[in-house]
Amino acid sequence: MKIQIINGPNLNLLGVREKSIYGDSSFETYFATLKELFVGHELYYFQSNKEGEIIDKLHEVGFEFDGVVLNAGAYTHTSIAIADAIAAINTPVIEVHISNVHKREEFRHKSMLAASCRGVIAGFGMDSYRLALENIVAG
Template identity: 45%
Template sequence: MTSVLVLNGPNLNLLGQRQPETYGHTTLAEVETLCRETAQSLGVSLGFEQSNHEGVLIDLIHAARGVHDGIVLNAGAYTHTSIALMDAISSVDLPVIELHLSNIHARESFRHTSYIAKVSVGQICGFGPFGYALSIRALCDHLNVSAGRK
């Protein structure tokens, strides 16, 4: 069975509390439920992780190799700063969809730079929590998954 890892970076554990005017009121637990429902509807298995620590995220990306078929990554602020995450993605040879709740291109100029985009299949941003479902669907389409078939 195809497996997707949804990986969340720093401060996403505070979804629903932190800057709701930007990130909304949906909690990370609610996002996980949405992701699990989306994966189930597509017939794929799902891993779901969050860490505030760059090294832990790198370890999770490395550990995905041979376990998951692709990654949906909301790297949060590390998107704009982490060459190490970019290198980790390049090292595992797994397709990655970059995800952001807000439209990073409509925000501060420093958020317009993405090291993750350089090594991703594509980027989904600005659709709030629904972006997670879109990202899982886009990744499965990229992997040619349809109703549980790869």
């Protein structure tokens, strides 16, 4: 299976920013662990702070890949354009969040993306990505 992981704005700072919320590991370090756990599957990683680049990546992989794991960061709560891109592609998308967004600020409680996604996983730290990958692999 070919699976694309996409991280949105500020997630390039994992391991550095707000460690009490996001932990002290970079995503690149965790991605190496995921590749070891999902041997036999092609995992790809992309990160951008720019909404249009995230949309372009969804368009690029959205008709050929078997799944997308998307942590759109703050765009989750604001981007109708990303929601439209998810709805427009054939590849199933799972929305993930490292923190439990429902235990945070009120504006984080609403996802603009969730209705277009196969499901949402939040609050399990970096393990949210593994849970999403397991769901995609299981079909």
